[in-house]
Amino acid sequence: MERPMTEWNDDRLDELNGRVKEGFESVDKRFTKVEERFGQVDKRFGQVDKRFEPLATREDVAELRGEMNAGLNRISDRIDRLYNVVIVAGVGVIGTLLANGIWG
DSSP states (O other): OOOOHHHHHHHHHHHHHHHHHHHHHHHHHHHHHHHHHHHHHHHHHHHHHHHHTTSOOHHHHHHHHHHHHHHHHHHHHHHHHHHHHHHHHHHHHHHHHHHTTOOO
């Protein structure tokens, strides 16, 4: 004869309850591992942040570019003045040669 439904259900429910507990314990262990891995990731991000701290900010880069442009402008001005001196000296030499009749 069949057992009454209440006994069958109680046994099955107890078995199910045990399996659910085991499943949650397994999930808890896995979450613990995930939390440990996130802790490692947090440490790595901290290391990356420390490596980026010495790098210049945008304002520092803009200031450096301004200084470089000012220096390049000064060099360009000096080259322009040197070019003018060479042209004036060349015209003077040619004028002197023409005036003395050496050339031409």
